[in-house]
Amino acid sequence: xxxxxxxxxxxxxxxxxxxxxxxxxxxxxxxxxxxxxxxxxxxxxxxxxxxxxxxxxxxxxxxxxxxxxxxxxxxxxxxxxxxxxxxxxxxxxxxxxxxxxxxxxxxxxxxxxxxxxxxxxxxxxxxxxxxxxxxxxxxxxxxxxxxxxxxx
Numbered sequence: 443x444x445x446x447x448x449x450x451x452x453x454x455x456x457x458x459x460x461x462x463x464x465x466x467x468x469x470x471x472x473x474x475x476x477x478x479x480x481x482x483x484x485x486x487x488x489x490x491x492x493x494x495x496x497x498x499x500x501x502x503x504x505x506x507x508x509x510x511x512x513x514x515x516x517x518x519x520x521x522x523x524x525x526x527x528x529x530x531x532x533x534x535x536x537x538x539x540x541x542x543x544x545x546x547x548x549x550x551x552x553x554x555x556x557x558x559x560x561x562x563x564x565x566x567x568x569x570x571x572x573x574x575x576x577x578x579x580x581x582x583x584x585x586x587x588x589x590x591x592x593x594x
Contacts, residue, residue, distance in 0.1 A: 481570045482591055488537060489565045489574035493587040495521060495529070496548060496563075496576065500583055503550040512548040514541050514563070533565075540564040540573075554583040566594065 495512060499521060502510040510528070513520045516538050521529040533539070542561045549557040560580030566573035571594045577586045 481567060482572065485537070485565065485567045485570065485572060485574060485591065488533060489576065489587060491531065492519065492539070492563070492565060493576050493585055495519070495531070496578065496585045499548060500550045500554050500585065504552060504554045509549075511550075514539055514546045514548070516540075536567055536569045538566050538568060540566060548578065550583055556580060556583050564592075 499510050499512045502523070508524050510521065510523045513522060517535075518530060518532040519539065520527050520531075541563045545558060545561040547558075548561070551557055556578050560578045563576045563578075564573045565576070572591045573594060574591055575588045577588070578584075579586065
């Protein structure tokens with residue numbers, strides 16, 4: 443006579459469940475970005491985007507007829523071609539743009555030189571208390587992004 447097991451094979455053992463939870467924990471630790479390093483990465487992305495947009499405006503004025511400029515505000519900036527808004531970038535609430543007073547509009551000549559002289563623009567993460575700086579060189583119009591995050 444054979445004995446039948448009443449429990450059957452419905453379900454998982456405790457060891458199997460613990461192994462699955464451990465694997466999920468390890469994957470979560472690897473895949474979920476770290477808090478402050480991810481925030482610094484986002485700050486760098488916004489600074490690089492603004493830097494590239496300034497370079498775009500400079501390049502446009504050097505190679506095309508017409509007027510193109512970049513208008514800065516503390517929470518957003520706009521690229522304006524002639525009188526039409528070509529692009530508008532709104533920053534999240536915790537990011538601010540700081541610029542020299544009177545330099546809220548960046549215009550370049552057909553030679554790529556800034557019309558109002560050079561300037562420094564900082565994009566800051568107010569919660570992380572960190573910022574990155576973009577410099578527009580007055581003599582040449584060259585646009586530089588400092589590759590370091592400044593802790594405020």
